[in-house]
Amino acid sequence: MAELVIRRLNQISARIAVAARRSGRKPSDVKLVAVSKGVAPERLKAVLPCGLRVFGENRVQEFLQKYEMLGEQAEWHLIGHLQRNKAKYLIGKIALIHSLDNLELARLLNKLSLRQGYPWQVLIQVNVSGETAKFGIDPSELGEFLDAMRELRGLEVCGLMTIAPYCEDPEQVRPVFRRLRELKEEATKSRPWLNLEHLSMGMSSDFEVAVEEGATVVRIGSALFSG
Numbered sequence: 001m002a003e004l005v006i007r008r009l010n011q012i013s014a015r016i017a018v019a020a021r022r023s024g025r026k027p028s029d030v031k032l033v034a035v036s037k038g039v040a041p042e043r044l045k046a047v048l049p050c051g052l053r054v055f056g057e058n059r060v061q062e063f064l065q066k067y068e069m070l071g072e073q074a075e076w077h078l079i080g081h082l083q084r085n086k087a088k089y090l091i092g093k094i095a096l097i098h099s100l101d102n103l104e105l106a107r108l109l110n111k112l113s114l115r116q117g118y119p120w121q122v123l124i125q126v127n128v129s130g131e132t133a134k135f136g137i138d139p140s141e142l143g144e145f146l147d148a149m150r151e152l153r154g155l156e157v158c159g160l161m162t163i164a165p166y167c168e169d170p171e172q173v174r175p176v177f178r179r180l181r182e183l184k185e186e187a188t189k190s191r192p193w194l195n196l197e198h199l200s201m202g203m204s205s206d207f208e209v210a211v212e213e214g215a216t217v218v219r220i221g222s223a224l225f226s227g
C-alpha cells in the first residue's frame, strides 16, 4: 500500500520538476502538500518513513483524529473552509491555513495567535473563477482585504490560494492560475510591505499547468491516494 503511494509520489515529483524547469524555476521551488482527507491515519503513518509528511486536511474533526495519532510527526495544513467555532482547536497544530476567506475569521485567528505569542501563517483564498459554490475573496476585494490584514499582527500572510474549476483539459484552467499570479504581483507592487511568497494552486488534474504558471505549493490528493 505504502509502496504504491511512494511510486506515485515519485512520478508526480518528476512531473513537477519538469514543469518547474519549463517555467525557468527549480523543482525545489515547489512544495507538495499531500491531501489526506478521507485517507485513514494508518495509511498516512505507513508513508511517513518514505518522506511524505506534509498533509492537507479540510475538516477539523477528521484532522483532530489524525493529529491525535500522528501529531508532530507530520506537518499539517488546513486547505478547506474553516468555521469560526472550530478555529480554537487548530492553534499550535496547523502549520499553514490555505483557506482564509473572511475578515471575521482573520480577526479571530489573530486573537488566538496573539494569545499564543507567535504569528500564524495563512494564505488568502481567492475565488478567481467566480464560481458561486466556492469560498474565497473576490479578486476585486483583495487589495482592501490585504490592507485590513496589515493590522492583524498575529497573522503572517504568506501568499494566495485558489481552486480552479474541474476541467478534463487542464489547459482550460490556465487563465485561473495566471490570474492568481497576476493578483499577487499587482498587490505586491502597490503594497511593498507585503511578503506574498506562496501561490497555492494546482491539484491532481491540473498541477503541471499550475506549476508552469508559478505555483509554489501544489495540493495533491487522489493522484496519490485513490484506490
Ligand SMILES: *Cc1c(COP(=O)(O)O)cnc(C)c1O
Pocket: 035, 037, 058, 079, 080, 163, 203, 204, 205, 219, 220, 221, 222, 223
Ligand atoms: C480535495 C482537495 C484537493 C485535492 O484534490 P485532488 O483532485 O484529489 O488532488 C486540493 N485542494 C483542496 C482545497 C481540496 O479540497
